[in-house]
Amino acid sequence: MRIAIAGGGLGGLTLARVLHRHGIDAVVYERDASRSARSQGGTLDLHPESGQRALAEAGLADGFRSQARPEGEEHRIVDPSGRILVHHEPQPGSFSGRPEIDRSALRDLLLDSLPGDTVVWRRRLVAATPRPGGGWELAFEGGHRSHCDILVGADGARSIVRPLLVDVELSPVSAVVELMVSDVDRRHPGLAELVGPGNLWCVGVNQILSAQRLGDGSLRVGISLRADDRPVDTLRDKPALLDIFAGWDPRLTALIEAADSAPTPRLIEATPIDTRWSSRPGVTLLGDAAHLMAPVGEGANQAMLDAAELAGRLAANPADPDAAIRSYEDAMFARIHPIAEMSARVQAMMLSPTAADDIVRFFTPRAAEPASTT
Known part of the structure; x- marks a missing residue:
């Protein structure tokens, strides 16, 4: 079973790592020239029920704790005059909430956990076509070609794999x-x-x-x-x-x-909140390729959980990977729909005429809870 993962972001690398722990090889095709080719962005607050759970299944919980910054969970909200509206301070040194970690550090943690030949750099996927006997022929920028039995699109907002399953307008x-x-x-x-x-x-x-x-x-x-x-x-x-x-x-x-x-x-x-597709043999999506949401803190967490759940199902049913993919997709659709709805509501709230009052109401219960509460 040759598995190709399009995209070497957090979701694609988590999938490769969890598969590797189950003794299943995969190849990650990444468009960047190297791990340091471009900035990976800011920090992430990894949620216990999603991002941290995925790292635990990847066997990287200790590595995460060594790189994360619990103090980064501190959150200050002010109005245009500088008046403090909300000030959330986590318990010093506690990992019980949603500690922050730099995206670059998290990506390096995942990369360093994989065999050196897992990621093929400078491979921007431009097309995937069905092979007569099953599987996919992959074409990359620059004329490179490869093939696989299972193709996983972890290639982000402008996914090349997504149109194989569903036609959506962003x-x-x-x-x-x-x-x-x-x-x-x-x-x-x-x-x-x-x-x-x-x-x-x-x-x-x-x-x-x-x-x-x-x-x-x-x-x-x-x-x-x-x-x-x-x-x-x-x-x-x-x-x-x-x-x-x-x-x-x-x-x-x-x-x-x-x-x-x-x-x-x-x-x-x-993508539309209700995006879903009919399962197709040998191909699926995760992360932004599957469910591109407003950026309110769920995207990377859900991508990593997608990856851990897909890897777990493939490992549990290696004789019928298409059934494993269908099971993963059904569970993912059910999990993501309410999260996408919530993300859209929070995004609309944040950029509204009454944002300050709305955000204070949104965060005040959390700020008033004991610091150890997740």
Whole structure:
């Protein structure tokens, strides 16, 4: 049984790792030239019931604990004047909640747990066609070709594998801009104190300015706007971004001014909440390829859980992988639907005229709970 995984993100690598633990080989085809070819983004809060559970099944729970930062779970929410609305502080050193880990550190943890030849770099999948006797012929950018018995699309929002199963139209969710502030403790101690060890959200009307502490001492600054408010191409320079937040406390807009990277804008999209498909032999999807959701903290967690559950079912029924895939898909559809609905509601709440009041109500119960509660 030759298994090909398109995409070497967190979902694809988790699938390869859990399969490897069950003695099943897989090949991961990744478009990047190497693990360090591009930034992997900010930090993730791994949830006990999904991301952490997947890492436990991958045998990497101890590795996660050595890399994670429980203090990164601290969360501050302020209004445009800088007034604190919510301040959630986790119990020091506790892993009982949703500790943060840098995406790059988590990806390296997964990569280092796999045999060296598992990931084939510089392989951007461009087409997959059925073979007469079953399985798939794979074509990659640059003319490379391969084949497999089972193809798993873990290739993200613009999945090449997805059209083999379902035809969906992505819908715009928001426009986001990312900037970076390096060496913040030394160069901008005031911003370091403002953000703290975790996350800061500055919530206005239909817009959010956020900052996130990374393990390397930098800040990842994010701007979130409604998708139809401004063309993404108009968000490429600092003056335009500062105009959006005119009248906000200068301590907050200093996050934009201090950035030492060019603004990186992009449109965030989602698949329809009720996306599903009729099972097809030898192919399936996981993560964003299967269920692209609003970015409110569930995407990577659910992708990793998808991977662990798919690997478990394939390992439990190696004689009938198509039945294993059908079982995985049925369970995944049932699990994801309410999560996708919740994600859409939270995203709409965050970018609304009443966002500050709504977010305070949303987070206050959690902030009032004992720090050890998950």
